[in-house]
Amino acid sequence: MAYTDTDIQAVEDALKSGALRVKYADREVTYRSQAELFALLRSMRESLQTTAPAKTHTFKSFSRGYQQ
Numbered sequence: 001m002a003y004t005d006t007d008i009q010a011v012e013d014a015l016k017s018g019a020l021r022v023k024y025a026d027r028e029v030t031y032r033s034q035a036e037l038f039a040l041l042r043s044m045r046e047s048l049q050t051t052a053p054a055k056t057h058t059f060k061s062f063s064r065g066y067q068q
Contacts, residue, residue: 002047003044007024007044011044012041018034020033020034
């Protein structure tokens with residue numbers, strides 16, 4: 001499942017308030033414990049990190065044509 005930043009924010013808000021019920025855009029889920037919410041949050045963050053494109057760096061080289 002593809003998670004969004006809004007989904008992560010909803011779980012974080014539930015953890016901060018001590019709630020076990022999280023309301024997403026079209027559904028509401030009740031979790032068994034705070035530990036389950038923490039595990040879900042960790043999983044969500046990891047899935048977002050792995051789907052982000054890798055950053056590439058390009059370095060240009062310049063020369064005046066002199067040789068040593």
